[in-house]
Structures are given as C-alpha cells and as structure tokens.
Amino acid sequence: MRIDVVTIFPAFFDVLEVSLLGRARDAGILDVRVHDLRDFTHDRHRTVDDTPYGGGAGMVMKPEPWGQALDAIAADATEPLRFVFPSPAGAVFTQAAARSWAASGEHLVFGCGRYEGIDERVFSYAATLGEVSLTSIGDYVLNGGEVAAMAMIEAVGRLIPGVVGNPESLIEESHEDGLLEYPSFTKPAAWRGYDVPDVLLSGHHGRVADWRREQQIERTRARRPDLLPD
Ligand code: ADE
Numbered sequence: 145m146r147i148d149v150v151t152i153f154p155a156f157f158d159v160l161e162v163s164l165l166g167r168a169r170d171a172g173i174l175d176v177r178v179h180d181l182r183d184f185t186h187d188r189h190r191t192v193d194d195t196p197y198g199g200g201a202g203m204v205m206k207p208e209p210w211g212q213a214l215d216a217i218a219a220d221a222t223e224p225l226r227f228v229f230p231s232p233a234g235a236v237f238t239q240a241a242a243r244s245w246a247a248s249g250e251h252l253v254f255g256c257g258r259y260e261g262i263d264e265r266v267f268s269y270a271a272t273l274g275e276v277s278l279t280s281i282g283d284y285v286l287n288g289g290e291v292a293a294m295a296m297i298e299a300v301g302r303l304i305p306g307v308v309g310n311p312e313s314l315i316e317e318s319h320e321d322g323l324l325e326y327p328s329f330t331k332p333a334a335w336r337g338y339d340v341p342d343v344l345l346s347g348h349h350g351r352v353a354d355w356r357r358e359q360q361i362e363r364t365r366a367r368r369p370d371l372l373p374d
Contacts, residue, residue, distance in 0.1 A: 145246070145304050146223065149178045149293060150213045151256040152192055156290040165298060168307040176297070181205075184212040193259050202260035210255065210266040218273045223251040225274025228296065229267060230256060230289030234278035237296055239319035241279070246303035250275070254297065256289035322371060324363045326356035 149157055157178045160166060168174040182190040185208075193203035218225060226245065245252060255262065255270070270276045281292040302308050318325040329340040343355045364371050 145174055145301070146221075146251040147174065147176045147254070147297060147301070148217045148251070149176070149254045149256065149297075150181050150210070150217075151178065151254075151288075151290055151293075152181050152258060153256075153288070153290055154178045154180050156294065159294070160297070164307055165301050168301060168304070171306065173304055173306045174301055179213055179217070181209050181213055184209040184216070196260065200260075204260050205257055205262040205266075207263040207266050207269070210262060211269055214253070214255070214266075214270055214273060217253055221251050223249055225253060226250040226277060227253045227255060227267075227270040227274055228277045228279055228293070229262065229270075230254065230281065230292035230296070231261065231278045232280050232283075232285050233261075234280040236283075237279045237281050237292075237299070239299070241277075242296070242299040242303060246300045252297075252300065254289070254293040256293050258288040321360075323360040324368060324371070326359040326363075 151157070157176070160169065160176055160178075165174060165176075169176055181192055185191055191206065192209055193205050196202070196204045214227070226248070253274075255266070267276055267278065279292075279296065281295050286292060303314065305311070308314055314320070316325070329344060333340045333345060341355070343351050346352070361372075
C-alpha cells in the first residue's frame with residue numbers, strides 16, 4: 145500500500161522506521177513517503193501560512209504550496225487517491241474506516257495542517273484529484289495533524305496483509321465486533337495476591353468463550369455504553 149504524508153514537520157514520521165510498520169516498509173508491503181510542505185514554496189522564507197481573511201486569531205495555511213504538493217503526488221499515483229486531512233472538525237475515525245481504507249486499494253495521502261488550519265479551497269481542489277476525508281481522531285484538540293495522521297497510518301497499516309505476523313490477533317480485539325476486548329492473562333496463575341480467573345485454567349473451551357463474551361459486554365457497558373445498541 146502506498147501512503148504519502150505532507151507536513152511541515154517530516155521528523156514526526158521518523159518513528160515509522162521502527163516496530164511492525166518499519167518492518168513492513170523494509171519488506172515492501174508499505175511504501176510510505178513523507179514530503180516537506182516547505183519544499184513546495186518559492187519564497188526566501190519558505191512561507192506556508194498567512195493571516196485569515198475576515199480577521200481573527202492565528203494563521204491559515206496558504207493554498208499554493210498545498211496545491212503543488214498534491215499535484216506532485218497525484219502526478220505519479222498509479223492507484224485511486226484518498227486525501228485524508230486530519231482535523232478536529234472532521235468526522236471521527238473508527239476501526240470501520242481503518243478497515244475500509246486498508247481494503248480499498250487506494251493510495252492514501254495525509255495532509256497535515258498546523259495553525260488554524262488549511263485554506264478551505266485546498267479541500268475542494270483535492271476533491272478534483274480523488275476522495276477527500278476530513279477526519280478527527282477524537283474530541284480534543286492537538287497542535288496539528290501529524291500525531292493524528294500517525295495514529296491513522298498505524299491503524300490502517302496493521303490491517304494490510306503481512307504487516308501483523310499472526311492475522312488471528314486482528315480478529316479478537318477491541319472494536320472488531322463492536323465490543324471492547326476481553327481481559328487477557330498469562331503465567332503465573334497467582335501474582336502478588338491476584339489470581340487468574342478459574343475459568344481460564346479449566347481447559348473448557350466453551351466456558352472460556354462464554355466468559356470472554358460476558359466480559360466483553362460487561363466492559364463495554366461500563367466503559368463505552370455508547371457502543372451498545374439501545
Ligand atoms: N488536529 C488537531 N486536533 C485534531 C484531532 N483531534 N484529530 C485530528 N486532527 C487534529
């Protein structure tokens with residue numbers, strides 16, 4: 145899968161060289177390319193922002209460098225493009241979106257805004273080149289899109305076949321069936337006065353499965369009642 149990132153802080157994405165995603169890049173499963181938005185400016189100061197029309201606090205990212213960056217990426221794209229602009233004003237990213245993007249065969253382009261955001265016309269222009277998703281990773285505000293893009297790249301990347309060694313581990317986890325994951329335990333069976341639940345030591349697969357399901361429902365009710373059907 146091809147993923148491009150446009151940012152004024154390329155160093156944020158150095159961590160993509162480590163862990164499972166780093167290995168997937170080395171293996172050629174993930175082709176992630178990070179671009180510095182300032183490379184698409186033409187003034188001495190490599191300016192990427194300006195004051196907002198209509199007044200107000202903060203600065204807005206100028207459309208011209210974005211237009212050139214998106215054109216350069218689109219020019220050598222071989223798959224349909226999806227432009228993802230992380231934004232607290234976007235639709236909330238979910239496991240369903242991660243699954244859909246991972247399976248889509250699309251080339252993902254993450255456009256990371258800073259300051260008060262990107263000139264709105266950039267999104268309209270991007271829509272002439274591919275699908276556009278303005279996407280939030282939750283109801284809180286970060287300083288820019290980089291950390292949000294990293295979260296989405298990891299969530300999507302680990303669903304690409306071959307990235308996670310044991311694909312079964314992708315099935316029984318939180319959000320895959322609309323519920324939170326059941327609790328996990330390993331040896332020793334007794335530790336500092338805390339015991340592993342007896343049912344897990346029983347060797348009874350049916351009882352273990354029932355217990356895990358109950359735990360999933362109980363945890364979801366306690367922590368995330370919004371996920372349960374009315
Ligand atoms: N940029 C700033 N805050 C964000 C958030 N919550 N999600 C995505 N992008 C952001």
